[in-house]
Amino acid sequence: MSDSMPGPGTAAGTAPAARAQTPSAEDPSGEGAAPSPAAAPPPDPAAPAPLGIGRTPTGNAEVDARLERLADADHLPADGHIEVYEDVHGGLRDALTALDARPAPAPAPVPAPMPSYDNRS
Secondary structure, eight states: OOTTSOOTTOBTTBOHHHHHHSOOSSOTTSOOSSOOTTSOOOOOTTSOOOOOOOOOOOSOHHHHHHHHHGGGGGGSOHHHHHHHHHHHHHHHHHHHHHHHSOOOOOOOOOOOOOOOOOOOO
């Protein structure tokens, strides 16, 4: 092929190696479309990832705090979840037990003093 006629894989007047290193609007690094060996690896499917499950407030501050603690498991590997779950379960169990506890008896009212009647008149 001649210099005036580009061959396959070349631009007019540009050799393939030179074109791959020239920055363009689509590839400002000038590395071309081929991935470099230093490119980030694809995400690990086994890596911890948030489940994205919403938590609706219950109105009980103690219970809500325990439920929010579940979010800590989102950033841990699966073998770290059990510690979080046991902590949350224990806290919820304590909150429920406290609801079942009988309230302390109210203090007995102090009887009002009896009016004194003076019958000496």
